[in-house]
Amino acid sequence: MEKAYKLLAQQEGISNKKAKELIDRGLVYILDRKVKIARAEMPEDTRFRVESIGEIDIIYQDKNILAINKPALLDSYELADAIKEREIELIHRLDRDTSGVLLLARNREFLKDAIKAFKQRSVKKRYVAWVEGVFFEETTIDAPIVTHKQGGKAFSQINEKKGRPAITIVKPIEIQGKKSKVEIEIKTGRTHQIRLHLSSIGHPIVGDERYGSVTRSKRILLHAKAISLLGYAFEAKEPKDIVRYK
Secondary structure, eight states: OEEHHHHHHHHHTOOHHHHHHHHHTTOEEETTEEOOOTTOEEOTTOOOEEOOOOOOEEEEEOSSEEEEEEOTTOOHHHHHHHSOOSSOEESSOOOTTOEEEEEEESSHHHHHHHHHHHHTTOOEEEEEEEEESOOOSOEEEEOOEEEEEETTEEEEEEOTTTOBOOEEEEEEEEEETTEEEEEEEESSOOTTHHHHHHHHTTOOBTTOGGGTOOSOOSSOOEEEEEEEETTEEEEOOOOHHHHSOO
16 A cells, blocks of 8 residues: 555656645546545555646737637636736636636736626626536525535635625526526625535535535536626636536
């Protein structure tokens, strides 16, 4: 028996540090099961599969803004660091598993205006996702959210007394077996809002084990499809796993 990250390092011909990083980022699998603990003891003949991250596509750019179609499994801050521009800064962020439109500001003045637009709720955001179960009727979820830190990771809960206002509108798009594709519009931007709200009505996002999904997936099947602010409007092409489930 040997630790998973050491076996992976030997298999891939990489350093132990790099192997651990790949596991921590959720990119390493044994068949269809994600390896979650880098230090887990495993048989020495274990064979791993390492997922690759998709290409970073530029949707639009000018002197004020850079709009990116972020691939899944890439952290927003990693993407910002990968862009070789000294003044560029994230306007908002997406969870690592979430693909789609991500915006960066190219100057301080525009960043200030964009942050103000988010605070004033004048930014429109539209997502698509695959969820557990059959979803067939437009639903508005109005449930306040409070967020805690657990082991350095965020975890949100609905809390009527302590939570901050959160509104999510969900519309059905397609049903495939016991899974449904939905369109989501959020009026607020709380941590894990979409994931928690969908889970709260019995339709967790496919692959979102933290919030109740029972289906294994390479990632949480959520895509930030469109966003508009300050006169700009952008849309990100859906990746294959969002266009059609399985």
